[in-house]
Amino acid sequence: MLYKQIIELVSHGTCVKCKENTAVLIIRVGDAFCRSCFKEYFVHKFRAMLGKNRVIFPGEKVLLTVSGGAASSSMLAQVQEGLGRDAPKKLRFIPAIIYIDEGGVCGQDPEKREETVAQLETIFRKTGFPYHIISLEQVFSLPSSVLEPVPGGARHPGGDYKAAVDQYIQQSKLKQKRGEASVEEAQDSLTRLNIYSPPSPEHTQTLQRLFSTLKTLTGFSDSRYGDVVVVRPMRDYSSKEITFYNRLFGVESVFTPSLDTKAPDKASIQRLTESFIIKLQADFPSTVSTIYRTSEKLHTASSPQNSSAELSAKCLLCLCAADTKAEEASAFQATLLSERLSVGKAQSDPAHSNPASSNPASSNPAGSCCQEQGCGAGGCCSTSRIPAPTDLKTLLCYSCRLTIKDMVTQMKEEIGEFLLDEDEDAE
């Protein structure tokens, strides 16, 4: 650990900022801070994030999603402080808190869930902000199908809050349907990044797609949901900074297990990626900031904001750029081809026609049986009114396609004995 050796060579008992007090922690590479200078640094970073990006304006409603964990609790504390009367240049928006209880998905014991909720309620009450507590099950009792892109704000009481939330809901949809944690597509910034920062990049096919999706999912502001903007003010904090701050300044947090708690490194792509990045970061402390900077520099070919013109530009499920308009010789085409070759007879059914079954070289994967751009609901020329699974797939990005495919397989296994044999239908 070369950089650590360097630090050791330098005498660092004193705060690098005020040069007077004894340092209590080191952040980044060799920046030793005393308690008060650290607090100043931490608070300043938060204000600067909000001020620099100018996404939240005075008087606006802002919804704070708090999971109870270290980073969101820290964010809550920052908001409290920022709105406080004594704050210089105080923040001026109208906050409310939301907590989504995912205990049902994680198989948490009901008593424990209640206990957690009670603890959190105590914390929320102390802030004086209005708060809402809903469980994930309540969210899903809504009649909208899992594939409908519902803006985050529509689910929250009070309508037009600008949500300081990430793709919680979309990811939650996936998790709820899946039940047990198995291999998921790496669209998980919840546990790691979101507004509750410890960072790790998303995991997609090519480097370009990696960074363009990364920018959407980890950037400071995320406009996929239309009028509700997701803001991530904690993204630039390292987990060490957050943990130290909470410890030194008494920020309460409540631990809640998630789907990959206690999971070994290979339990999911998220776990593997997270483990990889953490280990890399330990030796090369600019890993994460480099990833951020690179993703910010790369421009997306079709930005998610152009959704009115091209339906297929946006993945139906995750609302990131649908990356499936690939060139003929791409790896994506190769996977499609091998999939078709190995699946076999299912493709000959006209109701599930796939244009690629005739000539792979000329097929447009983003097209549907209509050879048009998107097979929107009801606009399909296939005999069935309800879009067949194959058609829906064309509206999804690669990652979501794999997720849906896994889901369908799992569901079929679960209800296998109740399904009619497909052969009987075709005849």
Added chain:
Amino acid sequence: IRVHCGRGVFRGGGSQTSCDSFEFHRGEPSWDMKQLLAWIRVNLLKERPELFVQGDTVRPGILVLINDADWELMGELEYQLQDQDNVVFISTLHGG
């Protein structure tokens, strides 16, 4: 020397049971952090020790505070523990 597992829960949980506050009385010779960690691994970590220790040191993502200060400022594993020292381990691995 008092050792306390702040937060008590590591990515992977499990350590909740094995990390409680405890007093630690040692005579001569005094220990350094390396020895303390080795002791903890053997005596306290009932399940999944790899969630806490990695080789000689703690797993990346686990913060170690000695008397509320970052152990990196004190020489990490080489730090010699003294009487009345308070050691806290905090996991940063569970985000939220």
